[in-house]
Amino acid sequence: MLSAFVRAFRTPDLRRKLLFTISIMVIFRVGSFIPTPGVDYGNVQQCVASMDGTNDLLGLVNLFSGGALLQLSVFALGIMPYITASIITQLLRVVIPRFEALHKEGQQGTAQLTQYTRYMTIGLAILQSTTVITVARNNLLFPECPVPLIPDDSVTTIVLMVITMTAGTALIMWLGELISERGIGNGMSLLIFTSIAATFPGAMWSIAGGENGLTNFVIVMLVILLVIALVVFVEQSQRRIPVQYAKRMVGRKMYGGSSTYIPIKINMAGIIPVIFASSLLAIPGLAAQFGDQTAGWVIWLSTYVAAPEAPLHIALYLVLIIFFAYFYTAITFNPDEVADNMKKYGGFIPGIRAGRPTAEYLDYVISRITAPGSVYLAFVALIPLLVFIWLGVGANIPFGGASILIVVGVGLETVKQIESQLQQRHYEGFLR
């Protein structure tokens, strides 16, 4: 296995890609430390140090920015606006016919869609940076911390901060795209991966240092290991729908005649439903932040909806995950399109007629296979949460189901990409 890593670095092409990716990750981390102008660095450090555990409501956002949010750094927003924007663009395909048309147009249409996503990212970044700065200015980021984070809150400073954070997000977006283009793996997910990985050691430390730390630490590690194995297991399982290609002559050459299969993963939606469900569930908490802290609805919201251990919160989380799993699968896999393509190239599923019956069959299989898939997703997202609440080590530490799913998913994907690059050169990879 180690020799595979060495070989990966020996291959000039792959080495360049790996080094490129690594250096972009370094740039990303550097930006997460540089404070935004207008912020009192010393005070922020003092506040971060004085705080135990993470802020309940901003926990997830902070996690996805690799702890940069609480530092109010240049990259405070992290990649979150870009994720949200791309999810929204994908969801809008259902609503706006033009988006769907663009998607079907092929490469040029996709480029146009990416362009829209970028504009939306900037808009969202302005919105979110304004929110974050408002929260910081009203001293809600660290409610117990007495020193001001932003000493000079004149309009010029605030505008400068908003512009800086928005520019930071734009830069992250570009970095992510650069990784996708010239590096290894999907840039966006790799950057989230980096941010989450950055918060892991601290969280481990805080668990190990807490009361009966060693037992808790061992239990948490075991749970994580089990969840990782489970995720790998499910991600690697496929329902294979056999497809037979008819033989045909094109000119003087014979094509087709082969039999393959359409691999259908149990969980086709990936981690998007979890990300989306958690971001939606973060909204009531954020709303409560802005309200009067003693008002009835604020108290109700924060005890029953925003708190991660509240039964209503857990139920909502489950329902949202299952809903988005179906929804996102429906968006990403279009049975009609697949059936059409198969027909075009002379493929058919044995026993099913081409065209509409094929589409119906695919739809049948997918709607049946997504049911356990969505339940699995909800299960993986919840189990760590429940275990951590039971252990009393805090639900918002970064080992929640969402982050484990992301980490394992991205890890698998990236390793497989490196693997395929190695195999192109007839090397044995990591996965023998």
Added chain:
Amino acid sequence: MSESAGAAAAGAEGAGDGSRPGDRTSRRGIFGRIALFVRQVFAELKKVVRPTRSELITYTTVVLVFVAVVMAFVTVIDLGIGLATGWIFGG
């Protein structure tokens, strides 16, 4: 009645790959339809190709190693940058 019919339908559905989605489901009651759906789900799950034991172990280790390497790398980088920023901005 709907139970046995559902079982028969599911049996037929599970028998061959070329089963058609049940279009007679509209005549059942809501519970019958749910039961049928669950049976169909299990029928599909049986056709899922699962990774072998050794595959599972390799992939899990590879993911673990990858995550550990990235984590260690990022931690080291973070320590360095943290010291540097503290030195520059801490004053």
